[in-house]
Amino acid sequence: MSAAAAGTWRLGDLEVNRIGYGAMRLTGNGMLGNSDGAPIDRNAAVALLHSAFEQGVDHIDTAAFYFSPLRSANELINRALSTWPGDVTVVTKVGPARDASGEWIAGVRPDQLRGQVEENARQLGRDHLDVVNLRAGGLGTDSVAEHFGALAELREAGLIRHLGLSAVRPEHVAEARTIAPVVCVQNAYGLDWRRADETGLVDLCAELGIAFVPFFAVSGRRREAAAERERDARVRSVARAHAATPAQVRIAWTLHRGPHVLAIPGTANPAHLTENIAAGRLRLTAEELSLLDGPALQPRPLTR
Numbered sequence: 001m002s003a004a005a006a007g008t009w010r011l012g013d014l015e016v017n018r019i020g021y022g023a024m025r026l027t028g029n030g031m032l033g034n035s036d037g038a039p040i041d042r043n044a045a046v047a048l049l050h051s052a053f054e055q056g057v058d059h060i061d062t063a064a065f066y067f068s069p070l071r072s073a074n075e076l077i078n079r080a081l082s083t084w085p086g087d088v089t090v091v092t093k094v095g096p097a098r099d100a101s102g103e104w105i106a107g108v109r110p111d112q113l114r115g116q117v118e119e120n121a122r123q124l125g126r127d128h129l130d131v132v133n134l135r136a137g138g139l140g141t142d143s144v145a146e147h148f149g150a151l152a153e154l155r156e157a158g159l160i161r162h163l164g165l166s167a168v169r170p171e172h173v174a175e176a177r178t179i180a181p182v183v184c185v186q187n188a189y190g191l192d193w194r195r196a197d198e199t200g201l202v203d204l205c206a207e208l209g210i211a212f213v214p215f216f217a218v219s220g221r222r223r224e225a226a227a228e229r230e231r232d233a234r235v236r237s238v239a240r241a242h243a244a245t246p247a248q249v250r251i252a253w254t255l256h257r258g259p260h261v262l263a264i265p266g267t268a269n270p271a272h273l274t275e276n277i278a279a280g281r282l283r284l285t286a287e288e289l290s291l292l293d294g295p296a297l298q299p300r301p302l303t304r
Helices: 042-054 073-082 110-124 145-156 170-177 201-208 233-242 246-255 270-281 286-293
Strands: 008-011 014-017 059-061 089-094 129-135 160-166 184-188 211-215
Touching: 008 211, 042 073, 042 270, 073 089, 073 110, 089 110, 110 129, 110 145, 129 145, 129 184, 145 160, 145 170, 160 170, 170 201, 184 201, 201 211, 233 246, 233 286, 246 270, 246 286
Parallel strands: 059 089, 089 129, 129 160, 160 184, 184 211
Antiparallel strands: 008 014
16 A cells, blocks of 8 residues: 555655645644644654555645644654654645634734744754745735745745745746746635636646646535544445545545545544545546536435
8 A cells, every 4th residue: 555556756856756745634633722622642753654655655844833732743853754764755734823822913024034934943953944835825915926936945045946836827837837836726625625627727737747736625615623424425335335535535536536646644643644644545437536526416315
């Protein structure tokens, strides 16, 4: 069982397996500080990350603003990578920021991005960052040109290897590409949230050779909410046919959109981690894809 089963894609000159890992849930509260649970044990977190790497995950998504009162995703990743001999591509994001108490800081200026880049590098224990995504939400402006230009200067200075975008529209991609190459686009996308299909963003990325990296591909409109039992009868039906989990079906549906689509499902559960990685082997039939692409079936009552 390996993340390589889903194939590979290139982020610039960095080749990665299409199944990666999203670190948002690693701290126990995502990025909104909405968990009252106990913080994840550091040793357990490092073991989880090592397990992901052992299963072929070589692409991990994180951010300095992924932290809870007692845990930082970047710190945990730093610990895991310091004792891991293999190569792992780390993708982080800047734009939005949280202060030390966890409150969000709005309207980050272009000249403040260097500090965010340096903070991510410091937390991760690296002298440069593999990929940095500019997250458009929270910039306080509809244009990404000035902020992306500031990151392009840091790329020229050697602090960043490659640049990407997050939470953007097609026109933002076009705007950014006039400034510097874009290797990936990260947007909310999944079976229940297909705005990136409506805007043509998924297909645009395919045409341009840019990786499209959905977040909330499993949780959909529930976003950071706690996992719940699958309510979509279509997903449950396809899952039964493959002896798979509904989450695996949702990941497989996302990956079918094209070889340029990567998956970064996140979890703090070792069993779910293995299931998510195994979804890369799941091949849905044309009939199943047609069913999932069609109107949702009426949900049936859930039984225990």
